Amino acid sequence: MKTIVVNNPAARSSGALTILLEFLDKISTLKCERQFICFVSLEELKKYESEKIKIIVVGKQGVKERILWDNYKLKKYLKDKEIKPDLFLSIQNTGVNLKQEIPQIIYYHQPLSIVDLKWSFFKKSERQYWIYRNIYPIFIKQYLKRVKKVIVQTEWVKDAFNIKFNYSKKNIILLKPEIKKINTNLIKDTPKNKFRIFYPATPLVYKNHKIVIEALGALKKEKGIENMECIFTFDKNENLELDALIKNYKLEENVRLIGKIPYKKVLEYYKNSDMLVFPSYLETLGLPLLEAQLFELNILVSDYPYSREIIGEYKKVEFIKSFDKEGWKEKIWEKYFSLETL
Template identity: 30%
Template sequence: MAKKRFVYCHHATLFYNAKLKDWKFDYKIGLFSVLYKYLFQINITKNEAVFVQQHWIKKEFKSLFNIKNVMVSIPEFIPNFDFKEIILDTSKIHFFYPLIPQSFKNIECIGEAIKLLPENIKCKIKIHLTVKEGDSNYANYIIANYTTTAINYIGKINRKEVFGYYEKMDCLIFPSKLETWGLPISEAKAFKKPMLLANLPYAKETMGDYNKVSFFDVDEPEELAALITQFANKTIAYQGNKYAFDESSQFNDWNSIFDYILKD
């Protein structure tokens, strides 16, 4: 048996309150949200250290499992500006949401927000989603219920195309209800783009210090509709974000983690 054991917990589903739609579109999400709390606690106290990706998760782990040896391992992010040129209609205001279509990605918040927009706003925006029919039951549901000229369902695209959209887009929309990090936030930040983000701990921690960002309640499409309208009218007053945390138990790359694990 190993003298020292470590575990890297890369899943936040145990903090997710699964709804009926989650069970409907992918029962595993609902099942994991119920079971992970119990699966994680098996032998978790026997580890030399428990690694998680964000400080808010560390706080929750310490409280939930009554452990103190939780370390934060920030995902190593290297900006990639090698992108494919994307041609977008210059008469439109372009929003972008790169995602894999799972129910917790909360696309319906965008769809319902669009329904609330006045026509003079709806006709001049385009929201690009990396979703197409057949991707999943959830994708099929979204496309069937939110067919509008304001949404462009572009399907799966490669990394160079994703970064091409970052370069050309006007604003990132990110309404996801569950993330361990939220990589598109870091990526859009590297391009210095404005963002409308879920008002949740993961988004604020990933965002860090940034001025051109505002947050909305993920269950209130009215808030997102208001922000989209303000952005389109160039009247938006960004909330901005400041996030300070203790870096003494934080690792910023894999080398530092392995140095910690392999130390005498």
């Protein structure tokens, strides 16, 4: 029986955890003669253990622990336990220090390292992005010559990775995530008494919630938007700056911060909303763009290669420059006015 070692202690939340969970779900249903040994950092993932899946919890890793693990500790662990991988798979963007004869595959899903965006190390809110943009590529390159294949989610990432790391396109595999089929008729209907805008995203700088708040603030001043609400999936303590901006524009009755919600609830909001806004200017994929299409939602999205690729032939969409406040304001009002007067 062949042994596949899977490395992903970095996945603890958000998109990275979603990818890991999808992978574990997939391999748990495979009918093949393979032994998977998966290194993770969350104890609850032990539920995936079976005859063919071994879950090893190594705990949360900071930068120092990650470097030690990738360069020394993982190799030592495998040697001490007499584990001889036939294949090594990293789902956290980088290869590791293993013998040259052990084939390595990496699943790359970190756009911060391949786009030309400027961040300031001296701004606390941007420091992590600066590190991903300027330091993280060093670790990607470190063992890249030992990596046989790189898996990516989208064509634009394939092109960007090829250019950034001078890595042959023939060794980059495009593997788009599968979106589970959803019977929208089975999703709960919930009453609403306002035109509802939905944006399920963590309050990171590049998710660009700010432009939506500014557009709504301008609309409130110019038009009045008593019958409009915008739902963000974080709470005020997650981003005090955005909370202050909402209060500054007197949008407390229009912008609701509902905190993190389970996926079932996300689906309910898709079904019971009038429009998805997606102003993010940095995405590998942009999963909500795919999900919103299942519910035939109107979509306003930043105009970037990622969004053009994911939207495809979907018709109920408007592409807007990510920092064009007037553009966001006009399109939100246009869609609100057209639907309210039907």
